[in-house]
Amino acid sequence: MTKIFKIVALLEGVSYLLLFSNMLFIKHNNPELYHTLLFPIGMAHGVLFMGYIILAFMLRSEEKWDNRKFIEICAASVIPFGTFYIDRKYFRNA
Template sequence: MFKTTVGRFCFIGNIEGISYLLLLCVAMPLKYWADMPIYVAIVGALHGLLFTLYLLALLHVWIDRRWSFIRVVIAFVASLVPLGTFFLDAKLRKEASRS
């Protein structure tokens, strides 16, 4: 998994996706329904770091694997959509198994 740039990218994408879901489904409700904004600050900072790592890993894959610009845009948009990174990971794993 960590031996290829795509494997590292998928791993970071999954962790980033989990942090995004935690932010949306746990921290934000706690902020607005339980008046506990500290969790948004903590999870939001962690998610920001992981999102940055995701973008760096995407750049690395783009350069290493010579992905098309459209594919890079799709991977970027997947990071903005809840559960998008998980669907992208599944697609990339399916492609890797065919190779």
């Protein structure tokens, strides 16, 4: 289960960065491309975000995380590069 969580965390972090780059850079330079990419990237990110949170809840009991660690792992999903930090901090050897 930890390996699946690592993969979802990586994909969620990448989709978050793609969504931000689409919003920040492409929107002003190419509005047509922005609207073309917004829905698929946003949908993928939303699904991966929900998967990340659900897997975090499932791993919480399996790995016996305390509240602080669990909240830190969940909060990392809303911070750019947060999932990469969590992967490096807690799941480096998993």
